[in-house]
Amino acid sequence: MEYQIKNISPNNLEQCIKCTICTVYCPVLAVNPDYPGPKQAGPDGERYRLKNPEFYDAALKYCLNCKRCEVACPSNVKIGDIIQTARIRYDKRQVSLRDRMLASTDFMGKMATSMSFIVNTALRMPLTKSVMDFTLGIDHHRNFPTYSSETFESWMRREAPDQSSFPRRLSYFHGCFVNYNNPALGRDFVKLMNAIGYGVSLLEKERCCGVAKIANKMVDEARRDARLNIGSIRKAVSRGQQVIATSSTCVFTIRDEYPHLLDVDNADVRDSILLATAFLNRLVDEGRVKLVFRKDYRRRITYHTPCHMQKLGWAIHSVSLLRSIPGLTLVPLESSCCGIAGTYGFKKENYAYSQAIGRELFDRIIEAGVDLVATDCETCKMQIEMSTGVKVENPVTILAEALDVEATMKANGVK
CATH class of the missing domain: 1.10.1060.10 (Alpha-helical ferredoxin)
Known part of the structure; x- marks a missing residue:
């Protein structure tokens, strides 16, 4: 084609x-x-x-x-x-079954969440991994993220009436990982935004940002999804709402890859699409909101800058917010690639390269002796947790965990 x-x-x-x-x-x-x-x-x-x-x-x-x-x-x-x-x-090669499965995050996510216990159990079994390695070319060393039994969208629909009571509103592009694998991050985002006086809405329609489809040559499907996403984003912006995401890769893809690689125009809404930490840190810097943190919170954390976050130039926002937590010790970490690059590191022919690329980063994290790694990218989370054994969380989750919700709401006049 x-x-x-x-x-x-x-x-x-x-x-x-x-x-x-x-x-x-x-x-x-x-x-x-x-x-x-x-x-x-x-x-x-x-x-x-x-x-x-x-x-x-x-x-x-x-x-x-x-x-x-x-x-x-x-x-x-x-x-x-x-x-x-x-x-x-x-590249004239046809899209393989493996690549189509890895890139079809919405389809696979819907299937997996409907029978999450069976899927999660199967994906942890060495036999399943060996079969996928032999038949599909998904490396047997690779760990898969667990699937939730309930999607974030389902939880959010129950929360919608409460969100409508806030005078200020924003729309949340949650992405596939939050919806199917880590709804807790979405709930933490809602908790954080509510505490500073913002109600959260879902977009009218949302599909995968498209980064996996682009990487696996499913360009027509990626373009279709991009047009749907931009259409929903335009409707949110027309209502006076900014569109916020918790994934640096989703934000980068929607802002920069849509026009460059998919010929999907987003010029009219690009500046209204922000990463959660960039949105929040700007509000704090401008003195428009105040964050109050728990006095008993204690953590030793390092921050990993995802590659697409570095391209956006927004790591400073996540780092600044983490540093503002009084009980948090932030250990510096030199920026380097973790090697997974979305679906790249799942493929048998790339696995060794993926691990070799990330080796220096893994060693630094282990040597740092931290309780937790913070990063804004979900696949970086998968790679670092698998390769170091150290737990990884999005800065939004760390902020929500450290936050004194009642004091923050009072400081921002939220009733």
């Missing part, structure tokens, strides 16, 4: 000054000699591909789309976008 992507080719590849800084910061190139690196796979390769698609190199599949090359680039070349577009446009 021929995909039409208007906004990217030839992109800004001619701005590349061939400094090779991007290759220094590429986490894949350091562990995988088969990957040509961001400069060769991106702007250099695109010059050839524009002349003849036969120059497409299948090794581009090893790109994580972590965007660290773009963060490092002094010329602001959209290296990651160039590589992802080349994969979409020139």
Whole structure:
């Protein structure tokens, strides 16, 4: 199938000054000699591909789309976008059953939550993992997240009447992980927003942000879901509501990947889509809300910056909020990629590279001797917990746990 992507080719590849800084910061190139690196796979390769698609190199599949090359680039070349577009446009391989299963998060989530006990038990069994490794190519070392018996959307529908009593409202893009795997994070978000005087609404309709479908070449499906999401976001914004998410990857995909990779225009609502910690920290900085924390809260925590969070430039918001908790000791952690990159680290052919990329990060976390790791990305959570044995939580959950709800509501005039 021929995909039409208007906004990217030839992109800004001619701005590349061939400094090779991007290759220094590429986490894949350091562990995988088969990957040509961001400069060769991106702007250099695109010059050839524009002349003849036969120059497409299948090794581009090893790109994580972590965007660290773009963060490092002094010329602001959209290296990651160039590589992802080349994969979409020139890779002729059909989408496998494995890739379709990994990318169809809504479909698989609905199936799994309806029989969560059976699914969770089966996914923990070595025999099940071995069968999936042999038949599907999902590496048997990989741990799957557990599925909830109740979706966040179901819980939220029961809470809707209480949320309508707040004078200020916002809409929540909860994402697949909160809905099917970690509804507790969604409940913590509602608790936190209610304490500062905001009622929370679901979007009229919501589907997966599309990052997994984009990575697995299910572009038509990703574009369909993106259009539905943007339509719902526009309706929320037209009601005067900002749209807040708790996943850095969801926010990055909706804000930046929709127009670049899917040709879905979001210019009219982009600035109204924020990560929860960015939204909250700005309110605190502006003196519009006040957070009051429990006096008995004690934690030693480190913060891991997800790659897409680094691209957004918003890690400062999560770190600032965590530092504002009096009983929390925040241990510095140098930013590096954890290696999972969504569905990438689940695939048998990528598993060893995924673990090698994250090894330095895992060692630093273990050496830090912390009680907990904070991060804004759900797949980073999966990877770090599996590879270090240290529990990982979203900063929203940590803030909600440390919060003195009654004192915060009183400080913000919430009745």
